[in-house]
Amino acid sequence: MITFEKDYDIKLDEECKKEISNAFGYLIHEKEKGISGYYNLPYDSLNLLEEVENFMENEDGVYLSAKHIVVIGIGGSSLGTKAIDSMLKHKYKDLKEMIFLENPDPVSLSISLSKIKKENSIFVVISKSGGTIETMSIFKLVIEYFNFDFSTIDSKRVIAISDEGSPLCKFADENSIKAFTIPKNVGGRFSVLSAVGVVPLTLAGYNTKDILKGAQEFLDSFFANKEEHLGLKAYFLTKNYKKYPINVLFSYGDFLEDFTKWFIQLWAESLGKIDKEGKNVGLTPVAHIGSVDQHSFLQLIMQGPRDKTVTFIKIEDFENSLKIPNISLKYIEKTNFANGYSFNELINAECDATKESLVAKNIPVDMITFDKLDEKNIGRVILYFELLTSFAGALLSIDTYDQPGVEFGKKILVKKFKER
Amino acid sequence: MITFEKDYDIKLDEECKKEISNAFGYLIHEKEKGISGYYNLPYDSLNLLEEVENFMENEDGVYLSAKHIVVIGIGGSSLGTKAIDSMLKHKYKDLKEMIFLENPDPVSLSISLSKIKKENSIFVVISKSGGTIETMSIFKLVIEYFNFDFSTIDSKRVIAISDEGSPLCKFADENSIKAFTIPKNVGGRFSVLSAVGVVPLTLAGYNTKDILKGAQEFLDSFFANKEEHLGLKAYFLTKNYKKYPINVLFSYGDFLEDFTKWFIQLWAESLGKIDKEGKNVGLTPVAHIGSVDQHSFLQLIMQGPRDKTVTFIKIEDFENSLKIPNISLKYIEKTNFANGYSFNELINAECDATKESLVAKNIPVDMITFDKLDEKNIGRVILYFELLTSFAGALLSIDTYDQPGVEFGKKILVKKFKER
Numbered sequence: 001m002i003t004f005e006k007d008y009d010i011k012l013d014e015e016c017k018k019e020i021s022n023a024f025g026y027l028i029h030e031k032e033k034g035i036s037g038y039y040n041l042p043y044d045s046l047n048l049l050e051e052v053e054n055f056m057e058n059e060d061g062v063y064l065s066a067k068h069i070v071v072i073g074i075g076g077s078s079l080g081t082k083a084i085d086s087m088l089k090h091k092y093k094d095l096k097e098m099i100f101l102e103n104p105d106p107v108s109l110s111i112s113l114s115k116i117k118k119e120n121s122i123f124v125v126i127s128k129s130g131g132t133i134e135t136m137s138i139f140k141l142v143i144e145y146f147n148f149d150f151s152t153i154d155s156k157r158v159i160a161i162s163d164e165g166s167p168l169c170k171f172a173d174e175n176s177i178k179a180f181t182i183p184k185n186v187g188g189r190f191s192v193l194s195a196v197g198v199v200p201l202t203l204a205g206y207n208t209k210d211i212l213k214g215a216q217e218f219l220d221s222f223f224a225n226k227e228e229h230l231g232l233k234a235y236f237l238t239k240n241y242k243k244y245p246i247n248v249l250f251s252y253g254d255f256l257e258d259f260t261k262w263f264i265q266l267w268a269e270s271l272g273k274i275d276k277e278g279k280n281v282g283l284t285p286v287a288h289i290g291s292v293d294q295h296s297f298l299q300l301i302m303q304g305p306r307d308k309t310v311t312f313i314k315i316e317d318f319e320n321s322l323k324i325p326n327i328s329l330k331y332i333e334k335t336n337f338a339n340g341y342s343f344n345e346l347i348n349a350e351c352d353a354t355k356e357s358l359v360a361k362n363i364p365v366d367m368i369t370f371d372k373l374d375e376k377n378i379g380r381v382i383l384y385f386e387l388l389t390s391f392a393g394a395l396l397s398i399d400t401y402d403q404p405g406v407e408f409g410k411k412i413l414v415k416k417f418k419e420r
Numbered sequence: 421m422i423t424f425e426k427d428y429d430i431k432l433d434e435e436c437k438k439e440i441s442n443a444f445g446y447l448i449h450e451k452e453k454g455i456s457g458y459y460n461l462p463y464d465s466l467n468l469l470e471e472v473e474n475f476m477e478n479e480d481g482v483y484l485s486a487k488h489i490v491v492i493g494i495g496g497s498s499l500g501t502k503a504i505d506s507m508l509k510h511k512y513k514d515l516k517e518m519i520f521l522e523n524p525d526p527v528s529l530s531i532s533l534s535k536i537k538k539e540n541s542i543f544v545v546i547s548k549s550g551g552t553i554e555t556m557s558i559f560k561l562v563i564e565y566f567n568f569d570f571s572t573i574d575s576k577r578v579i580a581i582s583d584e585g586s587p588l589c590k591f592a593d594e595n596s597i598k599a600f601t602i603p604k605n606v607g608g609r610f611s612v613l614s615a616v617g618v619v620p621l622t623l624a625g626y627n628t629k630d631i632l633k634g635a636q637e638f639l640d641s642f643f644a645n646k647e648e649h650l651g652l653k654a655y656f657l658t659k660n661y662k663k664y665p666i667n668v669l670f671s672y673g674d675f676l677e678d679f680t681k682w683f684i685q686l687w688a689e690s691l692g693k694i695d696k697e698g699k700n701v702g703l704t705p706v707a708h709i710g711s712v713d714q715h716s717f718l719q720l721i722m723q724g725p726r727d728k729t730v731t732f733i734k735i736e737d738f739e740n741s742l743k744i745p746n747i748s749l750k751y752i753e754k755t756n757f758a759n760g761y762s763f764n765e766l767i768n769a770e771c772d773a774t775k776e777s778l779v780a781k782n783i784p785v786d787m788i789t790f791d792k793l794d795e796k797n798i799g800r801v802i803l804y805f806e807l808l809t810s811f812a813g814a815l816l817s818i819d820t821y822d823q824p825g826v827e828f829g830k831k832i833l834v835k836k837f838k839e840r
Contacts, residue, residue, distance in 0.1 A: 353830075
């Protein structure tokens with residue numbers, strides 16, 4: 001289970017209630033008209049599981065001998081999968097290790113490549129457009145580095161995930177490479193529960209079915225109007241986006257760092273837009289990890305400009321009993337107050353103490369608490385943030401699902417190479 | 421070498437020039453009066469090197485058999501060291517691997533502990549105050565987990581780094597543990613070139629002397645008034661902190677991520693303050709990695725509110741020749757424009773293209789270019805950001821070196837435990 005609490009008041013007159021209700025109606029409209037397809041993924045993606053299992057059971061043995069699932073993708077094609085892998089991998093014993101080839105950074109690419117053997121790897125190439133320059137350049141590198149020959153069993157070691165009819169899908173067809181498609185109306189940053197995430201995560205050994213189930217639950221609950229806190233939060237954040245332009249996600253637990261990166265893309269790329277009146281609108285997401293960043297960013301929140309809201313993520317039960325030993329070190333007795341407690345208790349007490357100190361300063365704070373970190377809760381929280389983003393986008397009257405601002409840079413890039 | 425360029429104009433009247441000159445004078449005053457001691461570290465810390473070498477050459481053999489340098493510390497006690505380790509480790513062959521025990525997260529602690537053997541590790545416990553609750557709790561855990569007995573050779577496996585006369589230093593003295601001290605007037609976030617960074621990095625095998633040399637060079641050049649760009653940038657950022665409250669550090673290269681975390685602490689904790697008039701001032705640092713985050717955060721910079729300045733960090737020469745193969749994949753020919761170029765060229769062309777697209781939108785941009793990533797450049801860039809922070813603090817008329825805003829949360833934490 002996940003619980004949602006907030007520590008600020010929202011005063012709602014009839015006008016506001018109407019605005020929230022309209023935005024909620026607009027999300028129903030988006031879902032029904034297929035304006036974005038992510039609303040359907042928690043149910044539709046169940047169909048993928050069988051298809052993935054067929055691939056796994058193929059008699060060629062490629063999957064059985066695989067130790068690594070190598071994901072070649074960037075941005076929306078990797079962040080969500082990486083987030084889930086980071087959150088769950090410590091809970092599984094017999095996973096195939098996931099390796100992500102994302103950034104065209106030659107140093108990290110070289111290090112990653114040195115860990116991979118073609119014979120015990122499945123390579124999952126993911127690009128929604130089918131022509132992402134970073135991903136395709138790295139794919140070419142992999143082809144050359146490992147001497148791929150697609151007329152051999154090598155074609156079974158690769159899976160392509162892309163839009164139907166994209167250049168990558170056509171290439172896959174031509175080379176007997178298994179391809180999964182992404183629904184056209186599902187954008188990269190909303191695609192983690194499509195083939196983009198479900199296929200590689202299932203291959204690695206994760207229980208993706210439960211992730212989808214958790215997502216279904218939250219989706220249904222939201223559209224049954226049982227998650228009113230979500231619309232209220234979206235309303236508060238968007239109505240105050242000039243007063244509080246920065247939204248800090250303060251997550252307590254190292255394994256949440258990649259999840260916060262997924263959130264940053266979702267929030268930044270969806271809401272940073274030119275609205276219908278030509279105004280630059282948006283909210284700036286910032287992510288921090290507790291308690292480490294209490295020693296880094298907290299001072300600024302406490303005493304700097306009052307331009308931030310803070311959302312805490314707390315895991316009630318880390319399912320780990322590591323304790324602070326009952327040892328008294330001479331001269332350092334002042335730290336004994338935590339002796340005998342678990343680290344789980346310490347990190348969560350830090351989360352609570354930090355929250356309280358922000359509340360005392362009237363900084364708008366809310367808290368998302370997982371009872372534990374499991375597949376269902378991950379499915380729920382993914383839908384929570386996706387729906388929150390859509391709700392905020394509807395209230396801002398923007399197109400939540402496009403990203404026209406990044407096209408210009410891509411054109412300059414091509415020009416730079418052509419002029420060389 | 422490092423070069424600094426900016427793509428925005430600063431109009432300076434006599435009044436502004438005077439303000440900049442006064443701030444520069446104030447930094448000289450801070451240095452001479454010892455208001456902060458970090459100005460002296462590039463020279464003073466040379467003395468540490470001999471002391472560390474004595475420890476390494478000790479006949480007990482503990483250092484010789486060590487494979488791991490385990491750093492127990494959080495915030496200013498770990499971020500800088502981790503940053504340097506992340507930037508340089510791919511360039512060395514015979515390093516002792518550094519392991520950081522920072523966060524009181526039981527899951528990551530358990531994973532890290534499972535990699536460590538007492539017999540081949542040196543444990544460096546770092547806490548400026550000597551009583552940091554996270555660090556001391558983890559230190560106790562390490563003592564219990566590895567059955568430390570300080571009446572044996574175990575005392576030689578531990579190094580303490582703390583303020584002179586602190587509880588940790590007293591504990592070290594009592595237990596024949598080697599201790600290094602941090603100058604009292606050097607705060608955690610400015611301490612990377614003190615024993616805090618120099619001792620563990622030297623133990624790991626890094627050429628810390630060259631880091632200090634690079635730092636000396638930049639320090640001397642700055643105080644010889646040869647780095648005027650720095651004061652101009654600090655002036656632009658602080659005078660416009662309401663217009664541009666967010667400063668994005670966009671670094672191209674995965675190994676720069678930990679460096680950006682060091683920068684975030686430095687900038688956020690130093691400048692997020694209540695000024696002399698009781699106003700909440702400060703600038704919010706945000707860090708992103710290119711080209712990955714072009715697929716995540718760039719849309720918001722381009723089309724969202726115009727509240728951001730962007731500093732790019734680019735490494736001219738990654739010293740890695742990995743190339744995009746000259747392969748044409750049927751149907752994906754559109755990506756061939758980068759064929760035959762190195763990944764080094766691709767990632768830097770992305771950096772340049774992104775910069776150009778921001779400049780075209782009149783977003784204030786500057787670029788820090790390393791000719792290559794080496795010890796001297798790292799020393800230089802550390803001093804650059806430290807001096808920039810001091811300069812900005814002087815212009816904002818705040819105390820750059822304290823952090824009163826985080827004390828309240830610490831008190832609540834203790835109370836929470838005592839009330840249990």
